[in-house]
Amino acid sequence: MPLESMPLASGYLKATALADDRIRDACDISIHNFRGGTTNATMANALFSDEPPDVLAFSVLGWNYRSFASLAATFKQLNPDGWVVFGGTHVAEQADRVFRMFPEVDVVVNGEGELTFRDLLNCYLDGVDKHALHAVAGVSFREADGTTCHNVARDRIEDLDIIPSPFLTGALEMTDADGNFRYDVALMETNRGCPYKCAFCYWGGAVGQKVRAFSPERLRAELEMFGRLKVHTVVACDANFGLLPGDVEFVERLIETRDRLGFPRALETSWAKNKSKTFFRIVKMMKEAGMRSSFTLALQTLSDTALDTMNRRNMKVNEWEDLAAWLDEEGLDCYAELIWGAPGETVQSFMDGYDRLSRRVSRIAVYPILLLPNTDYMEKKEQYGIKSVRGDNDDFEYVLAHNTMTFAENQQMQRFLFMARVVAENAVLRWIWPALRHLAGITQSQVLRHLDTWISTTDDPAAAPLRGYAATAVGGTGAFGAAITYLYTDPDAERMLLRWWDEAIRPLVPAEAAPVLDEVFRYDLLTQPVYRPADRPVGEDLPVVLVRDEEYYLRSGVRLRYDVPAIVGAIRRGAEPDLSPVDFTVDLYYRTGSESAVTSTNHEIVVHFMGMTAAEVHDNARGSAEGLSEAEFEATSASRSAEAGTPAPDGRTTIGMLKADKGGCS
Known part of the structure; x- marks a missing residue:
């Protein structure tokens, strides 16, 4: 990714440690934020080329478990007396396995890490032996004889404000050398805890089932900082945002900050599974204010039998259709989650559920089930007849078969999941789904299967890259990012999609609907993010305009034979669309800087880079000019050309912290 991913957990650890006067005076703490794909050798040279730290702490998840173990082994060669600390959901409560596999690890932190990490550093400064950490609650460690000692669990942090803000304290660097916000999005927590115990998830077990909130005053101050740094998107890393009444105040402050400072302009989060009056109030507020978000239906399955094994019967998932219909009719962006x-x-x-869901929500995030440590599914493998395999480059267990799924069925479905994730979830196509369903009776799953079949048999050389990426899907770790980037950025991929449409889909369409659907499909391709326009075909040298302190590429005077937004909007509202041909002209605006979003495979973020009409940009860019008409808004868009760690002093303890970044290590 061109931009960094914010190392929020490491920021919490550093800020809490430095709030202790003794640690602040005695220690230098540095966060090493490595990008995904960085090799172990590169990280080792960056960490140890000057002098290895005294304490090396890792935030561990399945994708970096082995890499971090390798770095720990290198560290112990250079500093045998140093401490290696592992924390994170993948190793919490798993110390016996960790120590057995990686004897270089000295301590495993179980549960929330901020206060535990502070206490460990004070033990180090006190000269406590790393094999005698009996006084530190919430850790497991190896005693001198090699046996594992599991200390008493640490109580959950009730008053979250005792964790200093990593933003307001400066524990996290917020800007780059040019003074710009350095991360792809701003991550923040408004609360911790999850009231559910889903069989596939450890969220509630890791941070507790009781939900605790940060104070409104702290959250307001953090939003103020993000507004002044011109942060476009805030991601609230909560399990069930919209569950607490205080979430209403947070959104009110977010909107007020945007209106006063122009930013932030979007909120993404994991919305509450059960949608209460609080949720609907928040959605209404955000719609009226033009604050963008992707509202989530975290269903995971529509099968009653699977819901029972998931421990999700207590969720009102059967009410999703009314909610999806309401969001659709309100014209609000919505996506759903399913686990295969x-x-x-x-x-x-599964396929019945997918198509039932796609009638209301086309952007469906579909993921293969993984077995995670400390979850109900992991503990009941034998009961469900689960057969699994460890990943090649990670430590997750990939489910291959079980009592209701054969090996062959799973392989077949992995191909479907690949196409669904690349094309539908990541919005390579998004306008065409409701139009095809309503005007041609073609379901979303049928379209995706036709694409898979076509790329497998066509002689078009542009299909070869996608065919190769899809072939990796059977192992459950398909090259999704490469496929998405290819479809969004390569002119040959656009030509290939047009040929696929003509050869595989158009023959299935009623003759009277074909001209309309042709134009809807063209609009899908036209509104994809602009990614490095220099690489686009001749004639795509788009000017950059400045709209409320944010840059957009502008594609002016796009002519269509039908009013596509109006047609699709009517279908989404449940109304009969007017299919009369018109000479429809529209200007399309695209946020610049899509490169990070496209390559990150983050569908929640990439949608903010899709082509928008002037009216949509007007809503998205409200704030200092609230009340301007659309014409006045366009008049204020200013066109312009596209432009395109020091070693610690003697006697001070050094602590290196590495934080997990999805898809790699940081």
Whole structure:
């Protein structure tokens, strides 16, 4: 990714440690934020080329478990007396396995890490032996004889404000050398805790089932900082945002900050599974204010049998259709989540659920089931007949088969999941789904299967890259990012999609609907993010305009034979669209800087770079000019050309912290 991913957890650890006067005076703490794909050798040279630290702490998840173990082994060669600390959900409560596999690890932190990490550093400064950490609650460690000692669990942090803000304290660097916000999005927590115990998830177990909130005053101050740094998107890293009444105040402050400073302009989060009056109030506020978000239906399955094994019967998931219909009719962006391969699920039940869901929500995030440590599914493998395999480059267990899913069925479905994730979830196509369903009776799953079949048999050389990426899907770790980037950025990929449409989909369409659907499909391609326009075909040298302190590429005077936004909007509202041909002209605006979003495979962020009409940009860029008409808004868009660690002093303890970044290590 061109931009960094914010190392929020490491920021919390550093800020809490430095709030202790003794640690602040005695220690230098540095955060090493490595990008995904960085090799172990590169990280080792960056960490140890000057002098290895005294304490090396890792925030561990399945994708960096082995890499971090390798770095720990190198560290112990250079500093045998140094401490290696592992924390994170993948190793919490798993110390016996960690120590058995990686004897270089000295301590495993179980649960929330801020206060535990502070206490460990004070033990180090006190000269406590790393094999005698009996006084530190919430850790497991190896005693001198090699046996594992599991200390008493640490109580959950009730008053979250005792964790200093990593933003307001400067524990996290917020800007780059040019003074610009350095991360792709701003991550923040408004609360901690999850009231559910889903069989596939450890969120509630890791941070507790009781939900605790940060104070409104702290959150307001953080939003103020993000507004002044011109942060476009805030991601609230909460399990169930919209569950607490205080979430309303947070959104009110977010909107007020945007209106006063122009930023932030979008909120992404994991929305509450059960949608209460609080949720609907927040959605209404955000719509009226033009504050963008992707509202989530975290269903995971529509199979009653699978819901039982997931421990999700207490969620009102059967009410999702009314909610999806309401969001659709309000014209609000919505996506859903499904997990393939849960015990109790079959191919038929999953596909039935997918198409039932896609009638209301086209952007469906579909993921293969993984077995995670400390979860109910992991503990009941034998009961469900689960057969699994460890990943090649990670430490997750990939489910291959179980009592209601054969090996062959799983392989078949992995191909479907690949196409669904690349094309539908990541919005390579998004306008065409409701139009095809309404005007041609073609379901979303049918379209995706036709694409898979076509790329497998066509002689078009542009299909070869996608065919190769899809072939990796059977192992459950398909090259999704490469496929998405290819479809969004390569002119040959656009030509290939047009040929696929003509050869595989258009023959299935009623003759009277074909001209309309042709134009909707063209609009899909036209509104994809602009990614390095110099690499686009001749004639795509788009000017950059400045709209409320944010840059957009402008594609002016796009002519269509039908009013596509109006047609699709009517279908989404449940109304009959007017299919009369018109000479429809529209200006399309695209946020610059899509490169990080496209390559990150983050569908929640990439949608903010899609082509928008002037009216949509007007809503998105409200704030200092609230109340301007659309014409006045356009008049204020100013065109312009596209432009395109020091070693610690003697006697001070050094602490290196490495934080997990999805898809790599940081």
